[in-house]
Amino acid sequence: MQQPIIRPALANRLSLKKWDFWTWVTVIVYLFLFSFIVYPLFSLFYTSLFNEKGALSLQNYEHFVKLKYYRDALFNSFKVSGLATIFAIMIGVPLAYVTTRYNIKFKGLINIMVIMSLLSPPFIGAYSWILMLGNNGFITRFLHDIGIPMKSIYGWHGIVFAFTLHYYPHIYLYVSGALKTIDTSLEEASESLGMPGWKRLTTVTLPLIFPTLSTGALMVFMASFADFGTPMLLGQGFKVLPILAYEQFISEMGGNPAMASTLSVVLILCSTSILFLQRYLVSRKNYSMTGMRTPKVRTLRPGLKWGLTALAFIPACISIIPQVTVIVTSFIKTKGPVFHPGFSLDSYKEILFRVPKAILNTYTYSSISIVIMIAMGMLVAYLLVRRKSKITAMLDSLLMVPYVMPGTVLGISLIIAFNKPPLILTGTWIILVISYVIRKLPYTIRSSTAILQQLDKSVEEASISLGVPPAKTFFKTTARLMAPGVLSGAILSWVTTINELSSTIVLYYGATATITVTIYSEVFTSNYGTGAALASILTFTTLISLLIANKLAGKKGLQL
Incomplete structure (x- = not known):
């Protein structure tokens, strides 16, 4: 009987000799x-389906839903990440607008300072704020000595503060790129119709750059939601999901890999949901522009130019403080947690x-x-x-x-x-x-x-x-x-x-x-x-x- 023609053809396609470099x-x-x-990921999910007795069960997920301890950690994660994202937008958008639309001074230096604060690890920022604003921080002590009581950096508010100053550069960098390439015809049209500058910014400019802004906001939220070091250093009992997953997995009592896996699966589901939400919001409208008329940098009067330059330096300087703090304190004489007068290289030695x-x-x-x-x-x-x-x-x-x-x-x-x-x-x-x-x-x-x-x-x-x-x-x-x-x-x-x-x-x-x-x-x-x-x-x-x-x-x- 004659063999079907398709078999040799299929054999040729499956032959390893026919595979080129890119197929390999x-x-x-x-x-x-x-x-x-x-x-x-499959192993993680599979492990989460076993209870403490080793039997297949949804018991871990039931515990997560029923126990307030776990629900509070999920709420805490959304709380600090959401607030950090909002505050990052409040800092990043104005800073990006000022540096891209006006001829302020030292733009390059501001960019370097902002990027430096982003690239350093967030837990170092948390550590630096502890040195300054902790229970025994030098700013805390100074204010206490002059009679000004001040709450320490520890707690959820400190986590939000550290997250905001570390991650707002995401907003700044994304929005800066969008503002430099935006088509200004719509802005000019609204200006010719007598629309005030603030209203023009909120009703024309920001909606046009919404996809880019939402991407930056997504980066801030995801980074804050996943961060482990900052909440661990500043939380002092304030638990978020990454900390719980770590503690469940690595415990003095032997750990609970199944529950740690369950918390990890929940973390992934939450992150994925936020990602799809951002994509859905962007897909609802058309944001395409011709890009034929990019914005021109406006020349300001000397007084106003220096004033905006000073305002732009405020967030840049505050966000770079942690790096400066660790460098300076690394040269101070110390014995354990106590710093002594004078400088030395003892810590490096x-x-x-x-x-x-x-x-x-x-x-x-x-x-x-x-x-x-x-x-x-x-x-x-x-x-x-x-x-x-x-x-x-x-x-x-x-x-x-x-x-x-x-x-x-x-x-x-x-x-x-x-x-x-x-x-x-x-x-x-x-x-x-x-x-x-x-x-x-x-x-x-x-x-x-x-x-x-x-x-x-x-x-x-x-x-x-x-x-x-x-x-x-x-x-x-x-x-x-x-x-x-x-x-x-x-x-x-x-x-x-x-x-x-x-x-x-x-x-x-x-x-x-x-x-x-x-x-x-x-x-x-x-x-x-x-x-x-x-x-x-x-x-x-x-x-x-x-x-x-x-x-x-x-x-x-x-x-x-």
């Missing part, structure tokens, strides 16, 4: 994502003698992670931009998952997935590198995608037409053209990696401790001098990295 890249990326994102491995670990793990991120980011970006298909579209959707995964949730999911055969990674440095790559890879891919979309395909096509294989064309031509922009974005990802605490605090053990974990431990044991010295190392690293990224990107607006 697609398969490898999918394997990576399924191994370290999908499988850990102590950390170099006591925790040099934590410093080495930080830069080693982050460097390995960023090399992987750059390679994967460029390859995946090429798949998404140049080889569009349903398969790559699903790949893009999978890459969105880390956006809604808090660091503590990622750490818990990886431990649950890889603490038993056939692959045991718990307690190794490899699991830390994997968590860093998963957390930051989406940002590297987004920056690589944006750069690749700006490159003309004709260069690649010319190379291929001359007989150069597609894979070789990518590495010899496309990758080299992408490199400067990718490197500048990768440096910023590297900075956020060295400052990562949420996932590291769950995944590390003694020999794999990093700077952020060591700072956290030093603060909790009241060794403020050594904590400040370690935080200063991160601050200087962040500043140097930012200047290098600025030089690579060539963005004049970010230069000092």
